[in-house]
Amino acid sequence: MIKKIRTALILFFLTALTAPLAEGAPATGAGAIPPGEAGAKAFLESSPRHHEWANITLPGKDVKLSAFVAYPERKGKAPVVIVIQEIYGLTDWLRAVADRLAGDGFIAIAPDLLSGKGPGGGGTDKFASRDDVVKAVRDLQAPEVVAMLDAVSRYGKSLPAASGKFGVVGFCWGGSQSFHYATTQPDLGAAVVYYGSSPELEALKSIRTPVLGLYGEDDARVNTTVGPAAAKMKELGKTFIPNTYKGAGHGFLRAQDGRDGANLEAARKAWPATIEHLKKYLE
Numbered sequence: 001m002i003k004k005i006r007t008a009l010i011l012f013f014l015t016a017l018t019a020p021l022a023e024g025a026p027a028t029g030a031g032a033i034p035p036g037e038a039g040a041k042a043f044l045e046s047s048p049r050h051h052e053w054a055n056i057t058l059p060g061k062d063v064k065l066s067a068f069v070a071y072p073e074r075k076g077k078a079p080v081v082i083v084i085q086e087i088y089g090l091t092d093w094l095r096a097v098a099d100r101l102a103g104d105g106f107i108a109i110a111p112d113l114l115s116g117k118g119p120g121g122g123g124t125d126k127f128a129s130r131d132d133v134v135k136a137v138r139d140l141q142a143p144e145v146v147a148m149l150d151a152v153s154r155y156g157k158s159l160p161a162a163s164g165k166f167g168v169v170g171f172c173w174g175g176s177q178s179f180h181y182a183t184t185q186p187d188l189g190a191a192v193v194y195y196g197s198s199p200e201l202e203a204l205k206s207i208r209t210p211v212l213g214l215y216g217e218d219d220a221r222v223n224t225t226v227g228p229a230a231a232k233m234k235e236l237g238k239t240f241i242p243n244t245y246k247g248a249g250h251g252f253l254r255a256q257d258g259r260d261g262a263n264l265e266a267a268r269k270a271w272p273a274t275i276e277h278l279k280k281y282l283e
Contacts, residue, residue, distance in 0.1 A: 063115060090112035176193075182209045217244050
C-alpha cells in the first residue's frame with residue numbers, strides 16, 4: 001500500500017513539473033514567455049521584480065513623458081530595452097511584457113507615448129475608450145515618436161544600473177516604430193519588430209542595427225512589406241532576420257488564446273528568439 005502511494009506521488013509531481021503553463025499563468029522564471037492579455041494584471045501583481053514610474057524630460061516640451069520601468073535581478077549592469085506600445089497605448093499587457101524582459105535580464109522601459117495628450121493632460125489611461133486611444137496614437141507623427149524614443153534612450157542609458165547599450169522591441173504599431181527607429185538612431189544596438197510593417201526601402205540604407213522580425217502567417221497587410229524589406233536588407237549587406245509563424249495572426253503575443261492554438265505556439269517560439277537576439281547584440 002505504501003509503495004503504491006509513493007508511486008502515485010512520484011507520478012503526480014512528474015506530471016506537474018512537465019505540464020505546460022496555461023495561457024496567462026503568472027510564470028516568472030527565466031525562459032518563460034509574457035502572458036496573454038487576460039493574464040497581464042495577475043502577472044504584474046505576482047512579479048518579484050522592482051517596478052517604478054519615471055517622468056522623462058522632453059526637450060522643448062513642458063509635458064514630461066511617463067514611463068513604466070522594470071528592473072532585472074542581476075549582479076552586473078544591464079542593457080536597456082525600450083518597449084514600444086501597440087496602437088492601444090500603454091496597457092497592463094505592455095507593462096507585463098516589460099516585466100518579462102526584466103525577468104530575462106534587461107532594464108525594460110515602456111513609455112506612454114500619449115503622455116499629455118489625454119483628457120486633463122493625462123496619458124493612455126485618461127482616454128474614455130480604446131477607440132479614442134487608437135485615434136490618438138494614429139495622430140502621432142514619426143518625428144515626434146523618434147524624439148520621445150531618443151529621450152527614453154538617454155534616460156535609460158543614464159541609469160546607474162544600466163550598461164550603456166540599448167535596444168527596442170515594438171508590437172503592432174509599435175513594431176513599425178521599432179523598425180523605423182532603427183533607420184534614425186545609429187547608436188541603437190538591436191531592434192525587434194513584432195508584426196509591424198516595414199519602412200520604405202530607401203530608408204533601410206541608414207540602418208546599422210541588426211533587426212529581428214516576428215510575424216504571423218495570416219497577417220497579409222503586414223507581411224506584404226516583409227519580403228521586399230528582406231531583399232533590400234540583404235542587398236545592402238545588413239542584418240534582418242524575419243520569422244513567420246504558421247497559422248498565427250496579427251497580435252499573436254497578446255492574443256495567445258486565438259487561432260486554435262497557433263498564436264500560443266507562435267508566442268512560444270518568438271519570445272526565445274527575441275531574448276536570443278537581444279542578448280547577442282546587447283550583452
